Amino acid sequence: MQAKESHNTICSYCGVGCGITVTKDAKGTLSVKGNEAYPVNKGMLCSKGKNLNYVAQDTSDRILHPQMRWSRNHPLQQITWETAFKRAAAVFKSIIAKHGSDSVGFYVSGQCLTEEYYLANKLTKGFIGTNNIDTNSRLCMSSAVVGYKKMVGEDAVPIAYEDIELADCFLIAGANPAWCHPILFRRLEKHKEENPNVKIIVVDPRKTQTCALADLHLQILPGTDVILFNAMARWLIEKRKINTAFIKKYTSNFEACKQKAFELSLNEAAKKCDIPVNDIKKAAKLIANAKGFITMWTMGLNQSVIGVDKNVSLLNLSLLTGHIGKPGSGPFSLTGQPNAMGGREVGGMASLLAAHRDLGNEKHRQEVQEFWGGKPIKKEPGLTATEMFNALENGSLKAIWVICTNPVVSMPNAHKVERALKKANFVVVQDISHNSETTKYADLLLPAAGWLEKEGTMTNSERRISYLPQVIDPPGEALPDAEILWRFGQEMGYPGFDYANASEVYDEYCLMTKGTNIDISGLSYERLKTEGSFQWPVPHKTHKGTSRLFDDHEYYTANQKAHFNAPRNLFNQSEQTNAEYPLILNTGRVRDQWHTRTKTGKVKRLLTHIPTPYLEMNKVDAYLLGLKEDDIAVVKSRRGSVQVKVKINFDIREKVVFLPMHWGKILNSDFSRANNLTNDLVDPISKEPDFKYCAVQVEKY
Numbered sequence: 001m002q003a004k005e006s007h008n009t010i011c012s013y014c015g016v017g018c019g020i021t022v023t024k025d026a027k028g029t030l031s032v033k034g035n036e037a038y039p040v041n042k043g044m045l046c047s048k049g050k051n052l053n054y055v056a057q058d059t060s061d062r063i064l065h066p067q068m069r070w071s072r073n074h075p076l077q078q079i080t081w082e083t084a085f086k087r088a089a090a091v092f093k094s095i096i097a098k099h100g101s102d103s104v105g106f107y108v109s110g111q112c113l114t115e116e117y118y119l120a121n122k123l124t125k126g127f128i129g130t131n132n133i134d135t136n137s138r139l140c141m142s143s144a145v146v147g148y149k150k151m152v153g154e155d156a157v158p159i160a161y162e163d164i165e166l167a168d169c170f171l172i173a174g175a176n177p178a179w180c181h182p183i184l185f186r187r188l189e190k191h192k193e194e195n196p197n198v199k200i201i202v203v204d205p206r207k208t209q210t211c212a213l214a215d216l217h218l219q220i221l222p223g224t225d226v227i228l229f230n231a232m233a234r235w236l237i238e239k240r241k242i243n244t245a246f247i248k249k250y251t252s253n254f255e256a257c258k259q260k261a262f263e264l265s266l267n268e269a270a271k272k273c274d275i276p277v278n279d280i281k282k283a284a285k286l287i288a289n290a291k292g293f294i295t296m297w298t299m300g301l302n303q304s305v306i307g308v309d310k311n312v313s314l315l316n317l318s319l320l321t322g323h324i325g326k327p328g329s330g331p332f333s334l335t336g337q338p339n340a341m342g343g344r345e346v347g348g349m350a351s352l353l354a355a356h357r358d359l360g361n362e363k364h365r366q367e368v369q370e371f372w373g374g375k376p377i378k379k380e381p382g383l384t385a386t387e388m389f390n391a392l393e394n395g396s397l398k399a400i401w402v403i404c405t406n407p408v409v410s411m412p413n414a415h416k417v418e419r420a421l422k423k424a425n426f427v428v429v430q431d432i433s434h435n436s437e438t439t440k441y442a443d444l445l446l447p448a449a450g451w452l453e454k455e456g457t458m459t460n461s462e463r464r465i466s467y468l469p470q471v472i473d474p475p476g477e478a479l480p481d482a483e484i485l486w487r488f489g490q491e492m493g494y495p496g497f498d499y500a501n502a503s504e505v506y507d508e509y510c511l512m513t514k515g516t517n518i519d520i521s522g523l524s525y526e527r528l529k530t531e532g533s534f535q536w537p538v539p540h541k542t543h544k545g546t547s548r549l550f551d552d553h554e555y556y557t558a559n560q561k562a563h564f565n566a567p568r569n570l571f572n573q574s575e576q577t578n579a580e581y582p583l584i585l586n587t588g589r590v591r592d593q594w595h596t597r598t599k600t601g602k603v604k605r606l607l608t609h610i611p612t613p614y615l616e617m618n619k620v621d622a623y624l625l626g627l628k629e630d631d632i633a634v635v636k637s638r639r640g641s642v643q644v645k646v647k648i649n650f651d652i653r654e655k656v657v658f659l660p661m662h663w664g665k666i667l668n669s670d671f672s673r674a675n676n677l678t679n680d681l682v683d684p685i686s687k688e689p690d691f692k693y694c695a696v697q698v699e700k701y
């Protein structure tokens with residue numbers, strides 16, 4: 001019998017990235033608790049993290065063997081890994097030979113480990129010769145990525161969690177961290193409890209649980225965020241509450257920001273946002289008086305057709321007040337997924353290259369090509385998430401390889417995604433669980449190892465890189481995603497895929513970062529295992545990591561100054577409401593579920609909080625529609641419909657309804673899938689979809 005053993009790892013759910021100590025007893029039974037020595041969570045875990053041992057040990061839903069079908073009319077049949085790799089390589093080679101390299105694509109996930117992301121990129125951009133690789137992080141953070149690049153020249157979160165305890169004013173916009181980033185929220189709660197002078201402003205069309213901590217809740221009309229942030233900027237400028245010395249010395253383009261901010265008067269802005277003008281002034285005053293000011297935001301700003309505009313107008317507030325590059329200050333995007341940032345670091349999007357290099361930069365493309373020894377890298381961005389499924393539907397993309405994500409439930413306009421997958425010539429799905437609805441569309445289904453079953457690294461929202469050890473064996477014939485990718489590369493006949501383990505992949509990537517702004521050439525598995533986690537950059541072998549960026553106010557832009565940006569649009573350009581579709585639908589998360597519930601859905605304890613999907617609506621709207629609590633409502637948009645129970649309150653604005661995004665098919669019906677309704681409009685720059693705004697009608701079932 002084995003002795004009891006403990007391992008430190010990281011939670012596999014959200015971008016907070018909490019440390020977890022996993023204990024395996026003599027019988028192999030797992031238990032988890034918060035790692036008290038880990039700086040992020042100091043022993044705390046939220047309900048999802050606390051139940052990860054059940055997820056890891058229940059293998060009843062797991063894909064255990066590679067499976068393949070010869071045609072769509074045949075059922076999937078178990079095959080060997082050897083046959084699986086041969087089949088995948090043969091089909092990819094034949095499609096590429098006939099239709100070119102841009103006829104295939106990979107759609108991956110912010111849940112992938114950094115090594116897996118790196119290899120998927122190396123395969124596609126470096127050897128297959130297409131930039132058609134995108135990720136579900138496109139649905140989550142891409143507007144923030146563009147915002148950071150525009151402001152500081154790179155996708156670089158300037159601050160660290162330790163800044164939370166040093167700040168005295170927080171502006172939380174389009175985010176509900178009380179439910180979606182619970183451990184960060186607990187740090188914020190404790191900080192405010194110990195320092196009652198700390199002020200918190202929340203911007204949200206719904207009165208969420210986060211509002212319990214708010215000194216001021218600005219319950220704006222959906223889509224009016226830019227107008228609100230510009231109005232705050234205007235007040236700060238007019239009242240001379242801006243940091244003129246900072247602006248002169250360290251920034252550029254202030255005039256463009258000012259001009260945009262002055263397009264509407266404060267009264268006009270308040271009217272557009274439908275909030276009292278005094279609340280805008282109150283919020284701006286709190287920001288003006290702050291010694292340390294942090295902005296926090298997530299999907300409410302990012303998931304919009306004007307997501308980039310929302311981001312830059314919020315970022316301008318940090319520059320106007322000089323609150324960046326100093327303790328307790330800075331913009332802080334709350335990442336949704338555990339390794340969305342790690343994926344971006346290795347270039348895991350259609351528009352990026354490894355180590356934050358630019359696809360449009362010839363020198364960067366050359367560097368990457370020489371490093372990999374592969375094909376010339378194309379300069380045009382590949383297909384992004386929604387574009388990929390559009391291309392499958394119109395037939396220009398023939399094959400897709402989906403790794404660790406469930407687009408049939410998570411993508412906007414889900415019926416279109418189903419049509420696209422049906423139309424595809426060849427669909428590979430690499431996942432851990434049959435609970436993913438996307439597995440039903442697979443021509444080749446590959447069993448992947450899950451959390452605790454493989455080793456690798458992840459980067460959380462504060463640039464902290466941590467090592468995740470293998471603790472248990474994967475069930476059946478499941479393999480680590482990295483191994484599946486390098487063995488496919490070998491089968492394709494590509495050089496440079498003969499890795500013996502994930503550590504070799506990591507070393508290669510670390511070397512590739514040398515000399516860049518995210519240099520982690522001083523890191524290795526050995527250091528991560530023995531010294532703990534590090535925040536990048538870590539440029540040499542005795543470097544201790546970098547908690548806060550831009551202390552020296554030398555930004556990564558061409559002129560080394562932080563850049564103000566004028567939002568191009570003040571108004572939301574989303575689908576419009578009308579007499580037929582008079583309500584605005586907002587989608588989002590609930591506390592105890594994660595993504596499309598492939599993992600949290602199988603933990604009974606997590607079903608006690610909110611067991612079924614629901615439509616949240618205002619009492620006035622419900623009264624006018626003759627709806628009572630728990631009545632079944634039919635919600636329709638121009639793309640589809642859902643049927644769910646109604647939850648009625650005064651917490652949500654009139655004319656706005658909210659539907660959680662987690663549920664896919666229940667009893668073979670897709671009646672509760674929120675993305676039946678959402679539209680696939682995207683921000684023109686970030687290509688992030690507009691999940692937070694579509695026109696719907698509601699009626700009693």
Ligand code: SF4
Nearest residue numbers: 011013014018046049
């Ligand atoms: Fe996991 Fe996020 Fe909860 Fe931490 S806050 S335990 S990372 S889900």
